Amino acid sequence: MSLDLQRVLTVARREFITTIRRKAFLLTLVGTPLYFVLVTMLSSGTAIKEGRNALKDFTALGVVDSTGLFKDADPVIVSELKASDNPFAKRSPVAAVVPVQTFRTQVRWYVDQPAAERALRSEQISQVLIIPQDYLSTGHVRRYARSGNLFSSADGRSVGRWLAAGLMRGRVDPLVADRVARPSEHEQYFTLDKQGRFVVQDDSREMANVFFPMFFALLLGLCLTIGGQYLLQGVSEEKESRILESLLCTVSPEELMGGKLLGLGSVGLLVVAVWLGLGLMVTAPALAMMQITVPPLLLVAAVAYFILGYLFYGSLMIGIGGVTNNMREAQQFSVWFTFANFAPMVALWAILSRPSGPVAVGMSLFPPTAATAMLLRLAVPNSNVPPWQVGLSMTLLAATSWFALQSAARVFRIGMLMYGKTPNLPEILRWMRQR
Amino acid sequence: MLEVREVTKSYDGRAVVNRASFTVEPGEVFALLGPNGAGKTTLIRMITDILRPDSGTITLEGRDIQGGGGARIAYLPEERGLYRRSRVVDVLRYFGELKGLGPARALAASNELLRRVELAEWADKQVQTLSKGMQQKVQLCTALIGDPRLLILDEPFSGLDPLNVQLFEDIIHERRSAGTTVLLSTHQMNKVEQVCDRALMINRGQTVLYGRVAEIRRQYSDHAVLVRADGSLDGVPGVRSVEAFNGERKLTLTADTSPESVMRALLDRGLRIESFALATLPLEDIFVKVVREGLGLDRGQSGPPTVDAMPSNGGSR
Numbered sequence: 001m002s003l004d005l006q007r008v009l010t011v012a013r014r015e016f017i018t019t020i021r022r023k024a025f026l027l028t029l030v031g032t033p034l035y036f037v038l039v040t041m042l043s044s045g046t047a048i049k050e051g052r053n054a055l056k057d058f059t060a061l062g063v064v065d066s067t068g069l070f071k072d073a074d075p076v077i078v079s080e081l082k083a084s085d086n087p088f089a090k091r092s093p094v095a096a097v098v099p100v101q102t103f104r105t106q107v108r109w110y111v112d113q114p115a116a117e118r119a120l121r122s123e124q125i126s127q128v129l130i131i132p133q134d135y136l137s138t139g140h141v142r143r144y145a146r147s148g149n150l151f152s153s154a155d156g157r158s159v160g161r162w163l164a165a166g167l168m169r170g171r172v173d174p175l176v177a178d179r180v181a182r183p184s185e186h187e188q189y190f191t192l193d194k195q196g197r198f199v200v201q202d203d204s205r206e207m208a209n210v211f212f213p214m215f216f217a218l219l220l221g222l223c224l225t226i227g228g229q230y231l232l233q234g235v236s237e238e239k240e241s242r243i244l245e246s247l248l249c250t251v252s253p254e255e256l257m258g259g260k261l262l263g264l265g266s267v268g269l270l271v272v273a274v275w276l277g278l279g280l281m282v283t284a285p286a287l288a289m290m291q292i293t294v295p296p297l298l299l300v301a302a303v304a305y306f307i308l309g310y311l312f313y314g315s316l317m318i319g320i321g322g323v324t325n326n327m328r329e330a331q332q333f334s335v336w337f338t339f340a341n342f343a344p345m346v347a348l349w350a351i352l353s354r355p356s357g358p359v360a361v362g363m364s365l366f367p368p369t370a371a372t373a374m375l376l377r378l379a380v381p382n383s384n385v386p387p388w389q390v391g392l393s394m395t396l397l398a399a400t401s402w403f404a405l406q407s408a409a410r411v412f413r414i415g416m417l418m419y420g421k422t423p424n425l426p427e428i429l430r431w432m433r434q435r
Numbered sequence: 436m437l438e439v440r441e442v443t444k445s446y447d448g449r450a451v452v453n454r455a456s457f458t459v460e461p462g463e464v465f466a467l468l469g470p471n472g473a474g475k476t477t478l479i480r481m482i483t484d485i486l487r488p489d490s491g492t493i494t495l496e497g498r499d500i501q502g503g504g505g506a507r508i509a510y511l512p513e514e515r516g517l518y519r520r521s522r523v524v525d526v527l528r529y530f531g532e533l534k535g536l537g538p539a540r541a542l543a544a545s546n547e548l549l550r551r552v553e554l555a556e557w558a559d560k561q562v563q564t565l566s567k568g569m570q571q572k573v574q575l576c577t578a579l580i581g582d583p584r585l586l587i588l589d590e591p592f593s594g595l596d597p598l599n600v601q602l603f604e605d606i607i608h609e610r611r612s613a614g615t616t617v618l619l620s621t622h623q624m625n626k627v628e629q630v631c632d633r634a635l636m637i638n639r640g641q642t643v644l645y646g647r648v649a650e651i652r653r654q655y656s657d658h659a660v661l662v663r664a665d666g667s668l669d670g671v672p673g674v675r676s677v678e679a680f681n682g683e684r685k686l687t688l689t690a691d692t693s694p695e696s697v698m699r700a701l702l703d704r705g706l707r708i709e710s711f712a713l714a715t716l717p718l719e720d721i722f723v724k725v726v727r728e729g730l731g732l733d734r735g736q737s738g739p740p741t742v743d744a745m746p747s748n749g750g751s752r
Binding site: 006007010011014018241242243244245246247248249250251252417 | 480483484485508509510511512514515516517518519521529530532533534535574577578587
């Protein structure tokens with residue numbers, strides 16, 4: 001494959017400039033992060049609001065107690081919603097001055113279930129709690145409400161605490177009863193960090209442990225997908241506009257492909273840089289509070305995996321663009337590879353909870369999922385990925401990328417001037433073998 | 436200049452081009468003819484190094500075409516296409532830079548070419564705002580930029596109005612005068628007669644005609660003359676038959692009679708001759724005849740005279 005570097009750079013420059021001048025690019029560059037911020041804010045806001053509403057609407061609980069254990073239980077359930085229950089608001093400096101919200105729920109006893117149900121249907125009470133005779137031995141209780149709340153279990157927790165307090169009432173010291181209801185409310189959990197020191201694992205750190213790797217891997221996955229889609233679009237447009245034949249008289253398919261990979265890969269890197277920059281700017285105070293620093297080696301690995309992953313997916317996209325007739329047809333094929341790219345996100349919990357488990361190791365070595373999966377593993381704060389696994393993963397991905405590049409060049413050379421029937425798999429495999 | 440030797444290309448065991456051989460001399464306008472599906476586009480794609488031949492060699496100015504054609508060859512394909520959302524001048528500049536011109540030279544050459552094809556005021560417009568004919572002129576410019584040594588034009592006149600056809604012809608003549616070799620593929624036989632020096636015709640991948648256009652026409656024509664004159668033409672020595680033909684009379688000569696001797700005989704009779712010309716077949720008729728013979732439709736009829744210049748398949752000149 002002999003390449004004229006000047007021509008490769010000319011193609012790359014055109015692809016880069018043409019792409020970044022498009023309105024759709026600016027929309028992607030600015031619109032995508034804005035969209036994610038908006039969706040996160042809306043969804044978290046909704047969850048918090050629903051939690052508050054669940055307690056606010058929980059004004060009266062009807063109890064049918066067949067055990068007699070709760071006849072002296074507290075007739076009022078007091079629930080508190082602290083600012084710290086909002087995982088997003090508590091990073092805010094105003095969180096400290098937000099008062100604790102208190103909600104009171106009246107408890108009314110009923111002789112049987114039909115009577116309680118009637119009260120529930122006529123909206124005299126919010127919920128009904130049925131405590132059967134065998135409750136003490138089985139723990140079975142039934143709760144009835146007019147409608148369920150998918151987003152909050154705050155009312156359920158309050159009922160649980162009331163039951164615990166009710167069981168203890170009059171039998172033990174009120175302080176003990178209260179502690180039984182909330183046995184580990186202020187627990188501090190310590191784990192070893194990478195320097196061998198025990199550090200506290202509070203809620204915010206746990207959240208960071210999930211969101212930080214997810215953010216990194218998602219960013220990489222998105223950039224691979226976006227870069228690949230630009231390539232797919234570029235090749236499809238040229239094929240549809242029938243300009244390829246004029247071009248190929250002057251520039252070889254390999255030069256054209258190389259230029260596209262370089263130019264549109266640079267667009268992908270630009271997107272990464274802008275999003276990463278914006279992300280770090282926005283999250284820097286929170287990251288600093290959580291004492292999270294982005295290790296330089298992680299950034300190096302991210303760039304390396306981006307380049308290798310982009311070569312792999314980019315080659316596939318060029319090959320797909322070469323054999324299909326238009327963008328719509330091309331996208332039908334490319335969507336399967338996009339799924340592969342994001343497969344590690346489906347196995348997110350398995351990878352984050354066990355970064356050295358078989359799922360995590362397997363996915364980070366398997367080339368189509370390696371980039372995203374390995375980055376997830378590397379970004380888990382206390383994970384220790386053996387260097388040989390990183391080396392093997394990169395080597396396998398590099399070898400696969402090289403093979404994909406070679407095959408795509410052959411498929412592209414033959415397929416780009418073919419219009420009409422899309423070749424079937426045996427034909428494509430035959431093209432890949434041709435020299 | 437361009438030498439195609441023993442070139443073969445097969446798909447699925449079927450030879451689309453079968454041992455084609457021909458040369459195109461420097462500064463000539465050479466026609467590549469053939470019916471649809473004859474293998475012309477495949478042949479052109481091999482000359483432009485878009486496709487690689489299964490066997491045979493193609494050289495341009497003595498150098499193998501593979502990997503080295505680059506800026507020396509330019510191609511206006513039959514399938515028209517441009518970057519529709521780019522500015523006209525940007526498309527031309529891009530092609531100029533791909534052919535090795537620096538940015539400034541590419542811009543200057545783009546503007547010069549746009550002036551030549553009367554599109555200077557459209558330089559900053561998006562390609563998609565241009566009419567089909569205008570886009571065709573822009574695409575011609577993408578081929579002309581960088582002053583290629585070999586210019587391949589596939590159906591350059593199709594879809595153009597008479598004024599633009601004339602413009603394209605003028606440009607071909609200008610380029611030829613400047614030393615550019617032009618390979619023209621077209622089905623418009625009158626244009627071949629007007630602008631081409633020599634021609635190659637292929638059918639089903641095989642070479643069926645090859646030589647100077649005038650020579651092909653002469654050799655494929657009946658041995659006859661067309662005469663417009665007053666008085667009787669009967670009984671002229673060496674004339675086998677006389678028939679009326681488009682307001683003239685067609686005199687078919689015996690094999691050993693020359694047109695000059697017939698003209699002398701007519702003058703000796705004291706006839707007033709308004710016109711006297713060789714009755715050559717239009718190239719279009721020759722094309723149809725050769726293709727039909729290739730399909731076996733004219734079998735049993737007297738065969739066409741062999742054109743001396745036609746090489747046997749695989750032979751080269």
